[in-house]
Amino acid sequence: NAGVMQNPRHLVRRRGQEARLRCSPMKGHSHVYWYRQLPEEGLKFMVYLQKENIIDESGMPKERFSAEFPKEGPSILRIQQVVRGDSAAYFCASSPVRGETGELFFGEGSRLTVL
Amino acid sequence: GENVEQHPSTLSVQEGDSAVIKCTYSDSASNYFPWYKQELGKGPQLIIDIRSNVGEKKDQRIAVTLNKTAKHFSLHITETQPEDSAVYFCAASTDTGNQFYFGTGTSLTVIP
Numbered sequence: 001n002a003g004v005m006q007n008p009r010h011l012v013r014r015r016g017q018e019a020r021l022r023c024s025p026m027k028g029h030s031h032v033y034w035y036r037q038l039p040e041e042g043l044k045f046m047v048y049l050q051k052e053n054i055i056d057e058s059g060m061p062k063e064r065f066s067a068e069f070p071k072e073g074p075s076i077l078r079i080q081q082v083v084r085g086d087s088a089a090y091f092c093a094s095s096p097v098r099g100e101t102g103e104l105f106f107g108e109g110s111r112l113t114v115l
Numbered sequence: 116g117e118n119v120e121q122h123p124s125t126l127s128v129q130e131g132d133s134a135v136i137k138c139t140y141s142d143s144a145s146n147y148f149p150w151y152k153q154e155l156g157k158g159p160q161l162i163i164d165i166r167s168n169v170g171e172k173k174d175q176r177i178a179v180t181l182n183k184t185a186k187h188f189s190l191h192i193t194e195t196q197p198e199d200s201a202v203y204f205c206a207a208s209t210d211t212g213n214q215f216y217f218g219t220g221t222s223l224t225v226i227p
Binding site for chain 1: 149156157164204214219
């Protein structure tokens with residue numbers, strides 16, 4: 001049973017470009033979370049999605065950032081017009097139906113570097 | 116919202132000694148407290164968790180304690196080994212909440 005798959009693992013972008021990070025949850029999981037981790041810091045919640053629905057995006061910057069989890073295919077975190085401050089590791093996590101176990105299963109992360 | 120604080124930020128112990136990491140939380144509605152281990156270049160992985168109806172839980176060399184009144188919980192690792200070296204994160208959540216609130220992490224180094 002494959003775990004949470006994230007790609008790309010590393011992404012380099014120049015300021016002003018767009019970054020797209022993809023996440024395929026574990027089989028059978030319908031809940032996806034995106035977290036951002038800055039160097040030497042903890043995990044900061046960005047957004048929580050279920051299939052075709054954004055449930056909570058309170059941690060996501062209002063501008064330039066968007067997320068989706070379509071009926072088919074992976075969840076995508078999109079950052080438009082990237083700036084140096086967007087450089088971070090972005091982790092996706094999935095869980096089974098909310099309330100059953102509570103455990104989050106994390107992917108290995110996508111490390112974004114903005115030049 | 117919830118605020119989770121974690122201490123210490125770095126911890127070095129001799130192999131075989133015990134390590135203790137402490138976290139506090141602010142929201143009395145939080146009732147699920149997982150601990151995650153993150154090795155270099157990897158994603159966090161759950162190592163143990165505790166729910167608010169339990170005061171202590173143990174799994175081999177790892178144990179977690181919870182004091183709901185004081186709103187703090189701790190991770191205890193006994194007989195530490197070099198492979199325990201990693202960054203450990205505590206977190207708090209509720210069954211009905213949408214977020215897991217993470218502490219800022221503790222970098223544990225076990226010296227052989």
